[in-house]
Amino acid sequence: MIYRILADLVVTIHLAFIIFVVFGGFLTIRWNRLWIFHLPSAIWGALIEFQGWLCPLTTLEWRLRRIGGQSAYEHGFIEHYIVPIVYPDRLTPELQTGLGAAVLVLNGTIYCWLLWRRRRDKR
Numbered sequence: 317m318i319y320r321i322l323a324d325l326v327v328t329i330h331l332a333f334i335i336f337v338v339f340g341g342f343l344t345i346r347w348n349r350l351w352i353f354h355l356p357s358a359i360w361g362a363l364i365e366f367q368g369w370l371c372p373l374t375t376l377e378w379r380l381r382r383i384g385g386q387s388a389y390e391h392g393f394i395e396h397y398i399v400p401i402v403y404p405d406r407l408t409p410e411l412q413t414g415l416g417a418a419v420l421v422l423n424g425t426i427y428c429w430l431l432w433r434r435r436r437d438k439r
Contacts, residue, residue, distance in 0.1 A: 317384070318384075319380045319381070319383045319384030319385075320380075320381070320384040320385075320386060322380045322384075323377050323380035323381045323384060323386070326373055326376050326377040326380060327377055327397065329373065330371065330373040330374070330377070331397070333357070333361075333373065334361070336354065336357060337354075337357050337358050337360075337361035337362075337419060338361070338418075338419055338422065338423075339422075340353075340354040340357065340358065340423070341354060341358070341422065341423040341426035341427060342426060344426065344427070344430060345426065345430065348430075351427070351430075354423075355423075355427070358419055358420070358423045361416075361419055362416040362417075362419045362420050363416070364416075365412045365413065365415045365416030365419070366412070366413060366416045368409060368412060
């Protein structure tokens with residue numbers, strides 16, 4: 317029972333991490349020093365998408381589910397939980413590349429704007 321609860325907790329943390337990767341750049345507008353945590357997270361998230369890697373949180377969730385007597389699902393976290401909600405079709409390598417690029421473009425735009433604003437304020 318405890319392993320199932322822990323697996324569900326890992327899923328919750330995983331979803332929060334994905335949201336932070338995608339939208340955390342907006343938080344850096346308010347809290348400037350948050351970039352120290354967000355920038356590596358965004359790069360990691362994009363790398364996972366570009367390379368088609370499994371996130372270690374997915375592996376941890378699978379292990380906890382198996383120990384707890386549940387069967388682990390066949391695909392990664394995004395394919396199992398997020399894709400059915402956001403995308404009706406299966407996740408393809410091209411779509412993964414697009415997701416990684418979207419993370420980089422969105423957050424890159426925010427960081428460029430922050431740098432521009434910081435330089436403007438110094439003048």
